[in-house]
Every structure is written in C-alpha cells, then in structure tokens.
Amino acid sequence: xxxxxxxxxxxxxxxxxxxxxxxxxxxxxxxxxxxxxxxxxxxxxxxxxxxxxxxxxxxxxxxxxxxxxxxxxxxxxxxxxxxxxxxxxxxxxxxxxxxxxxxxxxxxxxxxxxxxxxxxxxxxxxxxxxxxxxxxxxxxxxxxxxxxxxxxxxxxxxxxxxxxxxxxxxxxxxxxxxxxxxxxxxxxxxxxxxxxxxxxxxxxxxxxxxxxxxxxxxxxxxxxxxxxxxxxxxxxxxxxxxxxxxxxxxxxxxxxxxxxxxxxxxxxxxxxxxxxxxxxxxxxxxxxxxxxxxxxxxxxxxxxxxxxxxxxxxx
Numbered sequence: 001x002x003x004x005x006x007x008x009x010x011x012x013x014x015x016x017x018x019x020x021x022x023x024x025x026x027x028x029x030x031x032x033x034x035x036x037x038x039x040x041x042x043x044x045x046x047x048x049x050x051x052x053x054x055x056x057x058x059x060x061x062x063x064x065x066x067x068x069x070x071x072x073x074x075x076x077x078x079x080x081x082x083x084x085x086x087x088x089x090x091x092x093x094x095x096x097x098x099x100x101x102x103x104x105x106x107x108x109x110x111x112x113x114x115x116x117x118x119x120x121x122x123x124x125x126x127x128x129x130x131x132x133x134x135x136x137x138x139x140x141x142x143x144x145x146x147x148x149x150x151x152x153x154x155x156x157x158x159x160x161x162x163x164x165x166x167x168x169x170x171x172x173x174x175x176x177x178x179x180x181x182x183x184x185x186x187x188x189x190x191x192x193x194x195x196x197x198x199x200x201x202x203x204x205x206x207x208x209x210x211x212x213x214x215x216x217x218x219x220x221x222x223x224x225x226x227x228x229x230x231x232x233x234x235x236x237x238x239x240x241x242x243x244x245x246x247x248x249x250x251x252x253x254x255x256x257x258x259x260x261x262x263x264x265x266x267x268x269x270x271x272x273x274x275x276x277x278x279x280x281x282x283x284x285x286x287x288x289x290x291x292x293x294x295x296x297x298x299x300x301x302x303x304x305x306x307x308x309x310x311x312x313x314x315x
Contacts, residue, residue, distance in 0.1 A: 066154040074152040077145060078111055084141035085134065088183035092176040096132055100180075103134055108297045109209060109240055109305060110138055116293075117156020118238055118307065119205055123163070126203040126230065128195050128223075129211030130166030133177030136188035139164060143186075164188040167198050195223055200230035209240045210257070210303070213271045220272065221282060228286045228310075237288065237308040240295055244273035249302035276304055283308045 066074075082104050089097040104110050113119055119139070127135050139162050145151055146158035166188065168174050174192040181188050191198065195211070196219050206227050212220045227237055242250045254271055274282075276292060283290045288308035295305040 070152070070154045074115070074154055077150060077152050080150075081114070081138065081141045081145060084144065085138040088137055088180040089132070089176070091183055092132065092179035096176040096180065099132065100134055100137070104138065106298065108299070109295050109303075110134070112293075112295060112305070113238070114138070114142055114159065115152075115155045117159075118236070119159040119162060119207075121157060121159055122161040123159065123204040124202065124232070125162050125164050125205045125207065126201060127164065127166040128200075128206060128208045128227070130168045130177065130190065131170075131173045133166050133180060133188060133190060135207060135209075136164045136166060136177070137180060137184060140184045140186055140188075165201055165203075166190045167193050167195060167200075169194050200226055202232055203230055203235065204232050205236050205238065206231060207238045209238075210242070212239070213242065213273050214269055216272050217274070220274075224282060224286055228288070231310060233310065235310050237283070237306075239279075239283075239306045239308060240303055241276070241279050241306060242273055243276040243302040243304050245275035245277070246302035249296070249300060279304075279306060287311055 082101075085104055086097060086100040089100040113135075119125060125135075125139075127133075130136070139159055142151075142158055143160045143162075146160050151158045164186070166177060168177070168190070169192070171192055174190050177188075177190045181190065193199075196215060200206075208223075208227070212223060215223070224237075231237065242254070244250050250273060254273070257271070280290050280292065283306065287310070289311060290309075291307045293305045293307065294303075296303045
C-alpha cells in the first residue's frame with residue numbers, strides 16, 4: 001500500500017480546500033525528495049527528468065514484512081518447539097529442565113538459527129561447548145514439526161536429517177545431555193573433551209556459542225584453525241561472541257556468565273574477549289568469508305553471531 005501524502009503542518013486553514021489543492025500545497029515527504037533528486041541527477045545530459053509517481057516510491061508492506069497471521073503462526077510454532085525441546089530434560093532432573101526452559105526461552109540465538117536457516121538439512125553438525133545439548137533437542141523438535149507439515153512458511157527450510165555431535169569439557173553437563181538424549185530419536189552423540197585438544201570430526205557446520213572466551217587469545221586462534229580444518233568443502237562456522245568494544249554491555253554479559261557458571265556447579269575462570277573487528281579479522285585471516293548478525297535482542301548483552309563460510313561457498 002502506498003504511503004499517503006500528509007499535510008506536515010497539521011494546520012486547519014486548509015480544511016476548505018479540495019483534496020487536489022491540499023496535495024499541491026503539501027511539501028513532499030523525505031523519500032519523495034530523495035527520489036526526485038536521484039531522478040534528476042542520474043539522467044543523461046539534455047534530458048528532462050520524469051517525475052516519479054507514488055507507485056515508484058512506495059514499498060509494498062506485504063513484501064517488507066510477513067503478515068500478522070504469519071507472525072502469529074510462527075510464534076505458535078516456536079512455543080511448540082520450545083515445549084518439545086525442553087521436555088526430555090525432565091529425565092535429567094529439575095535443574096536441567098528449568099535451565100533448558102530459561103535458556104531456550106530467553107536466548108534469541110536458538111530461534112534465529114531455525115528461522116534464518118543457518119543449519120542446512122542433512123548437515124553433519126559439531127556443537128563445541130554443547131553444555132547439556134540444548135541444540136540437539138531443538139533440532140529433533142524441529143524435525144518433528146516439519147514432519148507434521150507445520151513448519152512456518154515465513155522461515156527458511158527446516159534443518160531435517162541433521163547428524164549431531166556435541167563436545168563439552170564439563171562431565172556434569174555431558175551427563176545431563178546423555179540423560180535427555182535417551183528420550184530422543186536420532187541418537188545425538190556427546191563427547192566429554194577439551195575443545196583445545198579434542199579430535200574434531202569432519203563437519204558441514206560447526207557451532208560455537210559463547211565458549212571461546214574461556215580460553216586465551218592464542219588458544220582461541222588455535223581452536224578456530226582446527227575448526228577450519230575440520231570443516232568439509234562449503235562448510236560453515238556459526239560463532240557467537242561478545243563484542244568487547246561495547247564495554248558496558250560486554251561487562252554485563254560477563255557478569256551474568258559468571259553467575260550461570262556458578263549455578264551450573266562449575267569453577268569461574270578468567271575470560272578473554274575481543275572487539276568484533278578483531279574476531280572478524282581472525283576469521284578472515286583463516287580464509288573465511290564473514291557476516292555479522294546482532295544477537296542480543298531482548299537482552300542487555302553485546303552478543304553477535306558471526307556466520308563464517310568457507311571461500312568455496314562464496315565463489
């Protein structure tokens with residue numbers, strides 16, 4: 001629908017004018033002025049500019065955003081996914097279940113990975129720092145929704161048929177993951193190991209969410225180099241980091257991270273952050289093509305998702 005021309009003065013003195021007269025007296029909105037300027041400056045010399053119509057300027061809302069019904073449908077499906085992904089953690093104890101509900105319900109990255117289609121179907125996925133395996137449970141729930149024909153039309157293709165391997169240092173988290181996985185089809189695999197030394201299986205997608213800051217910069221670079229080597233042709237790294245350049249929000253995320261670490265029964269260790277530009281530079285130096293997506297919606301944190309594709313995929 002075209003945006004109507006509105007009298008920006010709001011004065012009542014034009015009330016007696018016809019609509020055509022009012023339109024002639026109304027100054028054009030900003031987008032109209034920009035379109036007129038572009039039309040005039042881009043023409044070859046000697047030609048008169050064509051005045052753009054409202055149809056030239058207007059952006060159809062239906063193409064810019066999904067309909068209200070589509071949004072409501074997607075929200076309903078997400079609630080179903082959240083419920084289904086949390087359910088297996090009842091078998092792992094009250095803490096595991098409540099943690100799953102809170103993390104999946106309030107961290108925007110999980111829904112974003114599904115909605116954006118960052119994990120392709122049939123991918124061999126390696127989740128480094130998997131914790132209690134929340135992503136594995138969510139992927140199983142997503143496959144069930146897709147099988148019922150209820151996958152939101154506004155989302156990218158569902159990540160069906162994903163073969164999942166999770167690695168985590170903490171024995172307690174791996175135990176919770178394996179207890180929950182016993183309730184899941186598809187047999188996700190979990191390994192207790194240090195990401196700095198663990199064997200990384202060949203993968204189409206590697207996911208590292210909020211983990212690398214637990215080791216120093218040299219160790220971070222070494223892990224990233226090993227991830228590059230483990231990725232198959234056209235592989236993808238999904239890396240969420242905190243932008244240390246955003247000092248206040250980064251400090252807030254580190255404070256909450258320490259609280260969660262203690263709550264999960266782990267020792268609080270020093271952390272090592274970098275500005276976003278330094279993370280991107282490190283990945284580009286390893287041969288990745290990198291895109292950054294803000295991933296802090298609804299939180300006070302400085303989190304950013306880096307989508308790092310091997311150069312073969314971008315060729």
